[in-house]
Amino acid sequence: MHWLPSDVSTFGPSVDHVFHLILGIVGVWFIAAEGAIILFACWFRRRPGRTASYVSGHNLRELAWILVPALVVVILDFSIDVAAGHAWDEIKLESPKPALTVSVTAERFAWIFDYAGPDGKYGTPDDYWSMAKLYVPVNQVVRVEMRSMDVIHSFAVPNLRLRQDVVPGRTISAWFEATKPGTYEIECTELCGFDHYRMQGSLVVLSDSDYARWQHEHWSPIAAKPSSAESTGVRQ
Amino acid sequence: MANSMQEKSTPIAGAALDLRIWEWLVGLLFIGLLVFVTPIPKVAAIGLVFAAAVVKAVLVVRKYMHLAAEHWLLYVLALTPVVLIAGMAIALLPDIAFRP
Amino acid sequence: MEAAPNIEAVVQFGDGDSIREIPAARLAIWLFLASEIMVFGGLMSCFMLLRIAHGGWDAEAAHVHWRIGAFNTLVLLTSSLTMALACTSAKERKRGTARRLRTYLGFTIVLGLTFLGVKACEYSLEFAKGFTPGAGLFWAFYYTLTGLHSLHVLAGIILNTTLWIAAARADLVPVVQRRIEYAGLYWHFVDVVWIFLFPLVYLT
């Protein structure tokens, strides 16, 4: 639906699917219920010479009028549970093997993205880090390993349908696969203080050729010298 | 009213019963301490110590707080929170105790 | 479920629900204790969960004085006994009841004060070694749990003292006989909390 921002991730469709499934189910119920209330309110408004009927709903025959709908609600609930469960597992449980892993550091009020560089190892001189801009190749599984230096932040990319809190003291990872080159907004969606609303970044999805060029331009060419101290990639 | 029922149900009652319960409590306390000082596997020790504690608590609650002779509703009142807390603690195990 | 109501029967026999036969104050006390269980239970679970997360805190736990704790446990258990005896004597309707009641209550108060005194000494010993509430999670929990419990003990002592004073006046003795049950319930609960706190903090 057009009121959701354009979706550029592989799992976005499953989220949108659950969204629309729920929208359909509750939409029907909502309209039915509101309709019933308004209709009954009109039909049974007080009129001279008409008295209310005595229906207390104490025998099962009358109770059925609310129990049967309730039963339908239960069934629909479980259908939602199943759909939601599948989508959740796809996004948060089954992370596929990443082509690129980026270490994300959230710090009031900035996003810092660390790349291991050509040698694929952190803590080596050829590491590359970028402020607020996360460059990723299109159609590649990217894994972000997120840490916070101070308070709880939340890494949110509406266009990816991805959101994950970043909690100090933990390394929380998430994955995504962007399907369309372009620049998308990264937000912090957990209140983190004064400049919370300015804690923004951008996700730059590059086509393979652009990504190669970017790597060539920014990743320092010096060969990785084996370092004994393999830091975890956390910026101190 | 509670106590009168209790007197019927148990051979000893009143002050004598209170005293007997206290003997049990102190006994259990020393059993716990004994377990603590004897060099046995920590898990087993903790298990025994807490078992003793539970027995002590049950004794106090049932006899001194005479829940043994109370309306079922008071049992529900006393047990519901215990169950809830246990459930909460278990639900928090993966996040807090075994966190990544 | 209520049977077809013959009004007069209903009026006489309180609609067959026995719950309104529970004295209001006893019901209220148990409700209060239920919420207290949630408070202490919550704190204790937090302690256990974080303790597991940190592999037991054995080093820190080695510094608490378990002998003092054991002594205090004995004190509190005994105070529960004297409290129970006070409640028992309050129920009997023979001469000297008021006197016995006051004696037992007095013992309970003294034992409660002893507990607090010993706890204070214990705190000062730990402070002397630099184990303050800010000295790490174990100590933070230690002071929070035992401190909150000590505050409850203090409240119990105050409650008992008011009853002890009231029991000196002949005209108030019946009131005390009625109310001491509730003070007792609270005091025993505080004892039960300690029964779990002691092994939790000192013996593991």
Next chain:
Amino acid sequence: MSQAAIQRNVLPVEHHEELSFVGKYVFSTDHKTIAKQYLGISLFMAIVGGFTAYAIRWQLAWPSSAIPGVGTITPDAYNTLVTMHGTIMVFFVAMPFLLGVFGNFCIPLMIGASDMAFPRLNMLSVWTLLLGALILLASFFVPGGAAAAGWTGYAPLSARPDLTPAVLGQDMWIVALALEFSSFLMGGVNFITTALNMRAPGMGFWRVPLLVWYEVTASVLFLLSVGPLIGGAVMLLLDRLVGAGFFLPAKGGDPLLWEHLFWFFGHPEVYVVALPGFGIMLEILPVFSRKPIFAYRALVYCALTTTGLSLIVWAHHMFISGMDPRLATPFTVTTILISVPFAVIVFAMIATLWGGSIKFDTPMLFALGGLTSFLLGGVTGIFLGSAATDIYLHGTYFVVAHFHYTLFPVTFFAGFAGLYYWYPKMFGRLMNETWGKVHFWLTMAAFQGVFMPLFLSGIAGTPRRVFAPNEYSLFKAIQPLQVHATIAAVILLLAQLPFVVNFFWSLKRGTQAKDNPWHANTLEWSVSSPPPHDNFERTPRVRRWPYEYSAPGASLDWSPQAERGDAMPATGRH
């Protein structure tokens, strides 16, 4: 109980008029007076909360402009505003209004008791609440201002004094909440004991009015859920004061622990507020449609089921908080399952309308407005309750719109319904109908106007708690939605003026109320308006269930609970 007896002995009824103002209205142990004190506190706090809402909305609509009457605000001030708005509205408006006012006023009257079980404890509760409220208000004026860590007070932001300017303010926030909790613990104990223990002869459980059932289940729920958070508040305070570190990773603590403790209470809290609100609507619907409430017992079981379920759903607030992802689906299931009891409640309310003879007086209008508005809040909860969609919608304006669509209807629509309905019993005069209807239609329209747009802006992804939504390239285009919401919000606040005027005008000038102006069955309508100090001259004998309307064979279309009468056999099982 005994205090109440003593009270009565020392102050016989005829002396009440001679009591000093202080003795009668300030340090009163009469549940009716205490209810009015709660009313005063909650309505005053509602004005403060409404003002914060106005400032927030204006800032969101025109971030660069100065707020009329406030001036330009800093992002920190904005965080303070959202924090205090949430805290005030949930803890110092919704709870005192729905539990404090209607619980205190209705429970003893509805079960045929002379007062609460513990009148002095009752007085203590209201004074504790007032103290908490004063401390919270005072925190606005201390250096550094009031708390600014969100009403959820997530650690470490709330646990470290150096992260927000509110150093003392955050401490005062914690203390105020602790006092509020203890106040409603005492109140809850009082409610439950009274309802279980002081029912008049014949008032069996299946004859207790639904409002009493719902107030009591809410109190039980509060009693069972708040404990861990009280412990948590102590821990948070120690984190701030002595650097204990319970929630500070640097010291081995865990921020997620606070989130769990908070939501273990925080979610039940929603039902602590929602249940009494529904109780009020369930009392009013039958009276104005002259029909028995549909499926009375089912409605009681629904309240109990909701209470039980709401204790095991809290983690749906934490799907993306970094908690173990395997927990998400179980909590999705329990969360969405709560829709079932609430669906049954809604169906029963709709079924009550069927075949009725509905009169649209102001209380009924507000009850129906509450029901129709709550429906949207209820169904949108499904989106947030299911983990997958929560990934996208969490922390957006969708959440804001959702919980305002649940809490506003139960607090204000149901609350106003109850106020217009019991006002004659409270103050002996009726409120003006015309102005009541004006109040309703303006409120209804404006409320939809505020939060409908926020659903859309939430679906578009706008994050909540941001100082300037137009700073995001993604949401510049939908800034008009924010403007729309703000204009509606201003109208919504202005729409409350007719109510305020009506309220005070009717105190003096309103038409004298008869004992039973709405022809209702419950016991409070069988005594004078306002009721005497001890409510009932002689303890009523309850003869039937509360919803005996238009009974076949009855001469009138209502059959008061305590009245001998022809309608008895028709409902033998009640």
